[in-house]
Amino acid sequence: xxxxxxYQEIILEHGKNPxxxxxxxxxxxxxxxxxxxxxxxxxxxxxxxxxxxxxxxKFEGEGCAxxxxxxxxxxxxxxxxxxxxxxxxxxxxxxxxxENSELxxxxxxxxxxxKLMSLSGVKKYxxxxxxxxxxxxxxxxxxxxxxxxxxxxxxx
Amino acid sequence: MNINNIKKQFPIFNNKxxxxxxxxxxSANSSQKPQMVVDRIYDFYTKEFSNVGRSVHYLAVAATNLxxxxxxxxQKYINAKDPNEIVFTKGATxxxxxxxxxxxxxxxxxxxxILLTELEHHSNYVPWHYLRKLKGVKINFAEINNDGEIxxxxxxxxxxxxxxxxxxTHLSNVTGAILPIKEITSLAHSxxxxxxxxxxxxxPHLKLDMQDIDCDFYAISCHKMYGPTGLGVLYAKKKWLDTxxxxxxxxxxxxxxxxxxxxxxxxxxxxxxxxxxxAQVIAFGESIKFLNQIGIENxxxxxxxxxxxGEEVLRKNNSVKLVGNPKNKGSVLSFTLDGIHAHDIATIxxxxxxAIRAGHHCCQILHDKLGLSATARASLGVYNTKDDLDxxxxxxxxxxxxxxx
Ligand SMILES: Cc1ncc(COP(=O)(O)O)c(C=O)c1O
Numbered sequence: 001x002x003x004x005x006x007y008q009e010i011i012l013e014h015g016k017n018p019x020x021x022x023x024x025x026x027x028x029x030x031x032x033x034x035x036x037x038x039x040x041x042x043x044x045x046x047x048x049x050x051x052x053x054x055x056x057x058k059f060e061g062e063g064c065a066x067x068x069x070x071x072x073x074x075x076x077x078x079x080x081x082x083x084x085x086x087x088x089x090x091x092x093x094x095x096x097x098x099e100n101s102e103l104x105x106x107x108x109x110x111x112x113x114x115k116l117m118s119l120s121g122v123k124k125y126x127x128x129x130x131x132x133x134x135x136x137x138x139x140x141x142x143x144x145x146x147x148x149x150x151x152x153x154x155x156x
Numbered sequence: 157m158n159i160n161n162i163k164k165q166f167p168i169f170n171n172k173x174x175x176x177x178x179x180x181x182x183s184a185n186s187s188q189k190p191q192m193v194v195d196r197i198y199d200f201y202t203k204e205f206s207n208v209g210r211s212v213h214y215l216a217v218a219a220t221n222l223x224x225x226x227x228x229x230x231q232k233y234i235n236a237k238d239p240n241e242i243v244f245t246k247g248a249t250x251x252x253x254x255x256x257x258x259x260x261x262x263x264x265x266x267x268x269x270i271l272l273t274e275l276e277h278h279s280n281y282v283p284w285h286y287l288r289k290l291k292g293v294k295i296n297f298a299e300i301n302n303d304g305e306i307x308x309x310x311x312x313x314x315x316x317x318x319x320x321x322x323x324x325t326h327l328s329n330v331t332g333a334i335l336p337i338k339e340i341t342s343l344a345h346s347x348x349x350x351x352x353x354x355x356x357x358x359x360p361h362l363k364l365d366m367q368d369i370d371c372d373f374y375a376i377s378c379h380k381m382y383g384p385t386g387l388g389v390l391y392a393k394k395k396w397l398d399t400x401x402x403x404x405x406x407x408x409x410x411x412x413x414x415x416x417x418x419x420x421x422x423x424x425x426x427x428x429x430x431x432x433x434x435a436q437v438i439a440f441g442e443s444i445k446f447l448n449q450i451g452i453e454n455x456x457x458x459x460x461x462x463x464x465x466g467e468e469v470l471r472k473n474n475s476v477k478l479v480g481n482p483k484n485k486g487s488v489l490s491f492t493l494d495g496i497h498a499h500d501i502a503t504i505x506x507x508x509x510x511a512i513r514a515g516h517h518c519c520q521i522l523h524d525k526l527g528l529s530a531t532a533r534a535s536l537g538v539y540n541t542k543d544d545l546d547x548x549x550x551x552x553x554x555x556x557x558x559x560x561x
Contacts, residue, residue: 003503004558006503007500012558012559037515038498038499038514038515039515039516040499062529063499065496066499128499
């Protein structure tokens with residue numbers, strides 16, 4: 001186990017000062033996610049334009065450094081991405097976290113890859129995987145405008 | 157038995173966690189098990205196993221006697237009047253569900269009120285919540301004060317002419333507040349209201365005397381009392397067990413079963429339907445022996461000294477904020493750290509072998525009231541030492557080091 005790998009600087013930074021924290025007026029999609037065992041909560045707000053591109057994304061929430069960093073990094077990455085790109089990125093990220101594989105996506109640059117890979121430290125902490133994946137599952141739900149709340153205990 | 161040597165009796169402490177000695181500070185969640193309890197389970201299954209109360213053969217009779225022997229030991233341990241006032245359940249949760257369900261069925265009507273407190277564990281709220289839907293009863297919550305305590309006055313203020321049941325915790329599993337349950341019981345009875353005490357956190361740490369407290373129901377979780385999992389005890393006054401309807405139906409709890417109808421068995425069988433957690437009950441007898449060997453007074457003294465020491469150490473640590481400040485406090489130390497979420501604390505502490513719990517500890521009502529989404533909780537058992545609390549403090553400092561890079 002390596003705590004330094006889990007709490008990399010990039011994670012601590014995003015955890016302490018999350019990007020895109022807040023809400024904006026004219027969102028057209030949103031979803032809530034919660035991890036009932038730990039009390040982590042995120043609420044993601046999206047604006048998609050006529051081409052189904054995410055023109056704005058913000059979130060409200062509270063949780064551990066991993067949840068906050070994962071949400072912060074995710075929202076940064078998703079801006080200006082098309083619906084297909086978003087779906088591909090989510091799959092790619094969840095696969096990396098759950099199945100030990102590398103990121104495959106060609107839609108992100110090396111810098112962004114490094115940011116996402118920084119979250120892979122949770123693999124060694126099975127109880128913390130949910131913290132990293134919560135915002136991503138919530139984003140899926142927001143994109144599809146599914147009513148109800150993402151709940152990590154009903155995931156599979 | 158020397159209280160400073162108790163760790164030796166718990167085999168779990170022979171193992172390392174991430175190459176460190178285990179510092180177990182999660183006893184409010186569940187306690188570790190002494191060797192004698194573990195051995196008893198093994199011995200029962202290897203040499204004495206049989207189902208109880210059904211067959212007449214040698215093993216069945218012996219097992220039945222052992223099973224009933226634990227009931228009598230428990231009766232004496234909590235000074236209940238009658239062994240039949242001890243009902244075995246699968247846990248405190250089932251004990252509370254049993255009361256909510258049967259009392260609700262028989263005595264509650266639309267508009268009746270149940271009084272809980274803001275300190276309650278979900279196990280002492282959700283079972284009553286069902287009665288909202290089923291019966292249209294209303295649930296009220298007595299409010300905590302700034303120290304995270306529930307006072308007699310707070311209960312008194314919340315009682316209305318419609319209050320039909322009071323259900324409160326003995327000792328908060330978050331703030332550690334010990335409630336004045338004897339005074340609250342006497343207040344409740346002066347208004348003809350029965351009272352249930354959720355004794356999950358009281359029973360492992362405090363001397364219990366049911367006849368002195370005089371409560372109607374007291375729910376106990378055996379796995380927090382150095383006993384096996386899958387077992388709880390409901391203490392209930394005999395008058396209630398005689399009056400309330402049965403809870404679950406099945407074998408063992410009946411007298412006569414005909415196609416036209418059924419008559420139910422006597423106590424204690426009435427509330428123990430089906431094959432019970434036999435090995436656990438018998439092994440729990442050893443937990444009671446273990447507690448008696450040390451003496452509950454010695455346990456109270458040891459744990460109260462440790463709690464004071466822990467409070468002192470954590471108060472000196474400037475980044476720690478203790479949750480609640482009750483005058484009468486049990487061995488629970490909940491805290492937050494500036495800028496570090498409880499889950500991150502728990503993960504970092506775990507690396508040092510320090511086991512604590514993080515989250516809302518099944519008390520969302522309380523955490524909402526405190527405006528905290530999660531807290532970290534170190535809780536003590538008979539085996540803990542000052543050294544454990546020093547290690548806790550060192551690991552907390554390590555959290556700061558990692559986060560302040
Ligand atoms: C105060 C309190 N009540 C009820 C319970 C539930 O006990 P059990 O899980 O044994 O049913 C617990 C244990 O978590 C508790 O701490």
